[in-house]
Amino acid sequence: MSAVLEARHVTKRFGGLTAVDDMSLAIPEGVIYSVIGPNGAGKTTFFNCLTGFYLPEEGQIEFDGRHRLDGRRTDQITRLGIARTYQNIRLFPNLTAIENILVGQHSHLHASLWGVIFRTRAARREEAAALDEACRLLDFVGLSGDGDVLAKHLAYGDQRRLEIARALATKPKLLLLDEPMAGMNPAEKDTMIAFIRRLRDALGITILLIEHDMKVVMTISDGISVMDFGRKIAEGRPAAIQRDPLVIEAYLGRGAVEAVAAADGGADGQAASGDRPTSPDEA
């Protein structure tokens, strides 16, 4: 298993604030990998560095063992095979569902200006194929029949899945999901977990996930990195992370470490309840 994405010593500063501090990460191909951490830990900033939205001051990011990502533009990185979704859904609100997906296919379409104006055979064939592909993706995320609905008129959960479909349309090798389960109830989260697994198993896409719900993270992840104040404080398999004193401290504060150690083995429940205490979906 070679690393599909390898970040080395990535650092991003905003003025005096170091949002991402010496972050290193290697994600093997074909896994579901999670990045967790308290609010403001720098997870989304790290995502933005990976996708070229921010230029990190230090460090290198390597994709697929061949391509350096730092310094490339966002669209170039997307064309290499990295797609993402956003924490607060960012669809094209006034385009229909199917158009959103078609936009995602942009870099795989090649019709020139002239081909489009004179509707050449090649351009027509490409457009028809793109539309078929878009319909197939809509089916895949369970939105068949909603193709003509403006994205802003879709229900919240449907918007989340349309955003994933749009990301899939770029034909990524690596999919970055920024809190895909925010605002979902437990039943919806379960189906989302199954859906993300299917993305990996059926489509062979490596998945990098930011998620707050510990139960979800522990169920789904093959590997986890924990961030706090921009730094990686722990890394490993879910079971090891659950017991890591640094992680527990980051989420619950210093006093909690002793309490957890005393309880022994109760870390699971503790860590989960430490997840975003302000979140409305916490029971």
Place this chain on the structure above:
Amino acid sequence: MAVLTPYGRRGLIVGGVIVFLGLVGLLEAFSTRSIINVLRTAGGKPVAVTLLSLPELLALIVAFVAVRGLLPARPRALDAFGAVGCGAAASAVTAAFVRLGPALGAGGDGFQLRDVFIHATPELFEVLGSFAWHLPLAALAAVAVAFVRPDVRRAVAAGAVAVALVGVLSDHVTILLDHNGVPRASTAWFLRGKSLTVAGAATLFGGVAALRWLGERFRPVADRRLAARPARDRRWLRRGGIALAGVALIALPRFAGSYHSEVLNQVGLFVLMGLGLNIVVGFAGMLDLGYVAFFALGAYTMGVLTSPESFLAAATVPGGPPVGPVGFWLALPVCIVVAVIAGTLLGVPVLSLRGDYLAIVTLGFGEIIRVLALSEWLRPFLGGSLGLKRIPPIKVPWLAIGDGCAARGIDVPLCIYRVAIDGPDKPQKLFYILLAGCVVAAFVALRLKDSRHGRAWMALREDEDVAQAMGIDLVRTKLMAFAIGAAFSGLSGAIFAPKLVSIFPHSFNLLISINILALIIVGGMGSIPGVIVGALALVGLPELLREFAEYRLWAYGIVLVVMMLYRPEGMIPSTATLRELRPDDDAPPGDVASPSPAGPGTAVAAAGAEARA
């Protein structure tokens, strides 16, 4: 009783507004137009007396809108009472002004109303007095409308708009009828003098309202029938429709005559520019306020290349009568290329700018071009404030053939050629050039809209960052929008120059940019038919109502405010539908468009079921 207070207050405001419209001179200026008149016998002779004048219509509309805004969806008896009271209050204010106004200006050395409001003339009081007590009628109509079914309401509205439009433009209708040899006697029942007769107004109202109602009633049936036909039949039907529209457009200048063809040409120039700006603003969402720059560049390039007075002409022709360096058809592609290059060059520095900042920079660019044309520095080339003169008219080979045939007494059957007989530089001929330009531009815009390029523009408009994250190259996409938009504008300018013969820097002021932007907003952002309707409404209509040119910008402001409040999506909003994307799909569009009845939870469950499969 408290329910009635807002009605009373609104009534006082309406009365105030109407008095204000009178004091700024609007009502008096509009009083030259009447909408409907009746015959009355005065001193044994029949005289046409105005039944409904334009100022009265305006006042009634103001009252109607004001009352409609207050009425609940289902008015009760008290509301109806209040509405009539509102109208009565407005009437009372107006009537009080009519009664007291003349006294305020009645002689003596004291206060003279006319010292402050020069439009407070006896004529104004006469105009206001003629309808001061009619305002409760508008309130009654507003109440009645609330009880009418929506489809009937829309039909009535269409009929009313038709009557108002034809009534206001009745002198143009008369000119058109005369031009086409329709004897006045045969239309006397419909039009009398400069307005509609009661019978004419009733017929027009009934006809348009019925058509609107029937259209709305049977449209879904027709659509379903059409959808049931095989794709091949539908394609032929569409081609037939296009051919029919083509024939109508080709025949149009023959029936429009010289003056109205000229108006159509003016509209055509703005349609061309509107289609271009629509790509930049409507599709790609980049607010460009200096769009007139490309229009100017197209016009000046054409002038420099074709005028015998241009600095290039002097160099190419040593003796004899000076002729332009090249003809229109050779210069045309150059104009477009110059505009495209300028569009790209402007695009480069503003690539990273968004929204307001982009608008300010492009605004500056538009002014720079105008100032350059005006400058002393470029005076030897562009003529400074004197402009470029003697730009030769456009010569069209096949129209010349028509002229030649006519000179030899050969009757050419097509009406195009008949038009060509009228002389070398008639607006009717120019219409065909502009028509061709508009058709090409609309075709290109339509094709681009549903392509990867058009979608990239729209993605850019919706969310630039995400668009880039979808693999869209922002630089290329933005520059392409600027370049294509500039091309259409350059084409428009290239036709504008020979149309006017002389061009001056002041023809290319900021107002043109704003005009184009306004017509896109009124027509509907991103909508191609919207551009045409917007140009007809904001360029064609003011051209027909030239006598009120003083109030043109005033009307623009009102129209824009009203549109933004009540119909921000424009007159013909652009709709993104699968049907547009997939015209040959055999599935009835209704089925595809129906939203899924499942809520978010069940839909996720469906995805989950799929995931487990």
